[in-house]
Amino acid sequence: MNGVSGMPRYLLWRVGQALFVVWAAFTISFAVLYTLPSDPVAVMAGPNSELTPAELAAMRHDLGLDRPVLTQYLSQLGHLLRGDLGQSIQSREQVSHLIGQALPPTAAITAAGLGAGLLCGTALALATSLVRQRWARGLLDSLPPLGVSVPSYWVGLLLLQQFSFHWHLFPAIGNEGAGSMVLPTITLALPVAAVIAQLLGRSLDAALREGYADTARAKGVSRLAVHVRHGLRNAVLPAMTMVGLLVGGMLSGSVVVETVFSRDGLGRLATTAVSQQDLPVVQGLVLLGAAVFAAVNLLVDLLYPVIDPRIVRQ
Amino acid sequence: MNTRAHRSRTALAAATVTAALLLAACGGSGDGASGGGTGAKGGGKARQGGTLTIALQSPAQSANPRAFTDTAAVYVNRQIFDSLVDQDPATGKILPWLAKSWEVNATATQFTFHLRAGVTFSDGTPLTAQVVKANFDDILANKAKLNPGIVPAVQALTGAKATDAQTVTLTFAKPHASFLVEAARVGLSIEAPATLALPWDKRVDKVIGSGPFVLDSFAPGQISLHKRTGYAWAADSLHHTGAAYLDKVVFKVVPESSVRTGSLQSGQVNAISDVPAADIQSVRDGGQQVISTPNPGLVWGLVPIESRNPLNDANVRKALNLAINRPEVRDAVLTKDFAVATSVLAHTTPGYVDLGSSLAYDPAQAGQLLDAAGWTRTGDGVRQKDGKKLTLVAAWFRDSSSNQKALELIKAQLAKSGVDLQLLEQTGLQILDGLKKEKYDFFWTNATSADGDVLRSSFSSAPPNYYRVQDQPLQPLLEQQLATGDPAARNKLLAQAQQRVVAQADYLPVFEQTTVLAAAGKVHGLSLGAGAGLAPLAGVWLS
Secondary structure (H helix, E strand, O other): OHHHHHHHHHHHHHHHHHHHHHHHHHHHHHHHHHHOOOOHHHHHHOOOOOOOHHHHHHHHHHOOOOOOHHHHHHHHHHHHHOOOOOEOOOOOOEHHHHHHHHHHHHHHHHHHHHHHHHHHHHHHHHHHHHOOOHHHHHHHHHHHHHHHHOOHHHHHHHHHHHHHHHOOOOOOOOOOOOHHHHHHHHHHHHHHHHHHHHHHHHHHHHHHOOHHHHHHHHOOOOHHHHHHHHHHHHHHHHHHHHHHHHHHHHHHHHHHHHHHOOOOOHHHHHHHHHHOOOHHHHHHHHHHHHHHHHHHHHHHHHHHHHHOOHHHHO | OOOOOOOOOOOOOHHHHHHHHHOOOOOOOOOOOOOOOOOOOOOOOOOOOOEEEEEEOOOOOOOOOOOOOOHHHHHHHHHHOOOOEEEOOOOOOEEEOOEEEEEEOOOOOEEEEEEOOOOEOOOOOEOOHHHHHHHHHHHHHOOOOOOOOOHHHHOOEEEEEEEEOOEEEEEEOOOOOOHHHHHOOHHHOOOOHHHHOOOHHHOOOOOOOOOOEEEEEEEOOEEEEEEOOOOOOOOHHHOOOOOOOOOEEEEEEOOOHHHHHHHHHOOOOOEEOOOOHHHHHHHHHOOOEEEEEEOOEEEEEEEEOOOOOOOOOHHHHHHHHHOOOHHHHHHHHOOOOOOEOOOOEOOOOOOOOOOHHHHOOOHHHHHHHHHHOOOEOOOOOOOEEOOEEOEEEEEEOOOOOOHHHHHHHHHHHHHHOOOEEEEEEOOHHHHHHHHHOOOOOEEEEEEEOOOOOHHHHHHOOOOOOOOOOOOOOHHHHHHHHHOOOOHHHHHHHHHHHHHHHHHOOOOEEEEOOEEEEEEOOOEEOOOEOOOOOEOOHHHOEEO
16 A cells, blocks of 8 residues: 555655756756856967957857856756757857757667667676586686776777778778667677676675575476576666666766767767867756766666565555 | 867867867868879879768868868868968969959058859859958958957958959958968858858858868768869869869768778778878878878977076077977977978978078087076086076977877987976966966977968967067067068068077977878879868869
């Protein structure tokens, strides 16, 4: 009975938290970006600039940078509530348009990388727990630490060298076709798989030592079924929490991957915006990152009760 | 003339920001035409058709030629837009393009252009004096939105007047002899009325020009152009008449230099930009062509901040100039594609004079000058005066892959003469701030510009004078050259200014920036223009 009335309240509470996180990210990034001793106009002009102070002021006025900080903050927050992220200082395009353009390719490789990483990580954890030979288990156990410790930058270049430049299997650059997604996906999936395998492996071991696993074995359930149905379901919660964090990591990972594989996307947009001090774009990206992060964590939280009904009752 | 350039900015470095703009440095506002290129005529008969794919280091962010002037924007927009005049990359001479002839008055305040007949934009509208006037009216109306690199060119422009259908006159409030070179740049190329009719913010991906190629699609990572049929007014220096050979040109963005090289060698692209000095040999060894041209403008070197002690002493500056072994820097850090500085200007800059004999390595004389100035050797080898060590701070910015290695070698060279050079890597923002607050003794820089007026923008003591230039006798030379319409008389003034800068060691020149492209063997006619940017691809073909 409690579960029925508890669920909406739980939902409301979590959604409220997520919105707070997004607002806080907006405010903090605004504070950091706009109170830094940086002047995008001076940056645009450069030291050899022959612009008169009046012309610089006109540029500043044109960009709305001459208003008091608080006014800028409130006006931006107001625009944000109406879904308006403002205009790029450099290209003068709508930030929402720029982000909308860059989002699909990044979403595609991030989703593919996450999916592949989860699948491989789970498979590796299961395989490690199922293998009986001591040496084979040792070998499988050593893979996750290796995967966590190699930098994806290096992995990406290595993959390119072999699979693109040497064997001509996949294109090295661009977004065209499914082939162009293979190597970036592997690069992004590798650290995810490693972390998941490590985490899941550990909690799987713990779950399989529990009494319910022994009960299942005693009832004559097959080894594979014990591991999957009884072990994995109970071991999956910590890994799910991790997925929430990994998605955030993958957004920053996309910067590296999109640079190495010369792909369009949020990573490239972020690199360009930061290097040009295009504050509205940077801020839009921070906001997007916060929103995605909050949404994924919300989703994970909402999935908890589905997997483990005890959580809502608590 | 600070052309913004985003050269070897590491893709992940956060605040690379300014220096790109800051130093205007190396990318270059290329215009004009074929200079040292891939033997256009040597490869047999030109073949029609095909797609040329070029990998760039950074994205072109807009097809509005006045919005960005970095390498990528210039490479792409040069294919879509033509300029009033062309500049010969070999001689620096101004040649006809959309204007078949022009006149400049003696004080360089009035420029009259006589337009070529029969030119049309890709939407069919004809080029007239009215259109040219409308372009400059539009530039003046959008001055606050122009790329800051273009603003100096039109700062003193008061207006344009169409005297008849084919004649247009531009008037400046004060002498502006560098305008012809500026008019040859992509930034002042001529747009179609349909593009001018768009609000500035919409001129990003739907622009219309009269150039040899027409914009097909514009995405951040990939830009496609197709051939303009009926094109018959190629820039004079291209030595090409008629439409382009290529059907299509595709620019792709590949930020990683090793990936660019690998993609070229594995045949995934036909040509690449921004080949780092360290990769040139491997590209050659891989059987690819290397196309390079020294960037005109201010060579790489150290600007002494003359308001600071002891660099306010000309003899100390001269001593440091003598203590730098330029050929050694070139040989150790760069390749033979880079030239040792023989003036403050690169040898491809109009008005350059060879002052190489004044820039020889002479540590003995350097030591004598420092001794005479009171800086004497002490136990640890570093000179001292009044108990103060001769320690100098050189600020630098990572905008070229060779900067660090070159500076480390210079540091070692100066150490032999008892000078302790401290290298201070800075972000773009830090540099702006550090220059304002006079935190450094030296600043490592260069500036690409196809006109000798770069001397004035670098060494003028007028505000903001970021380098704190103190040399007053130099100032009249810098002002007079801009007010001299006659090229020969102007070059004489530019020569005197260079002699003055070198004699006073107002700048410690080291080596010339060089733009390096690489291309597959089947690419013919690829070349760099007068500003060291990609020349129009009208004469390029694939075998």
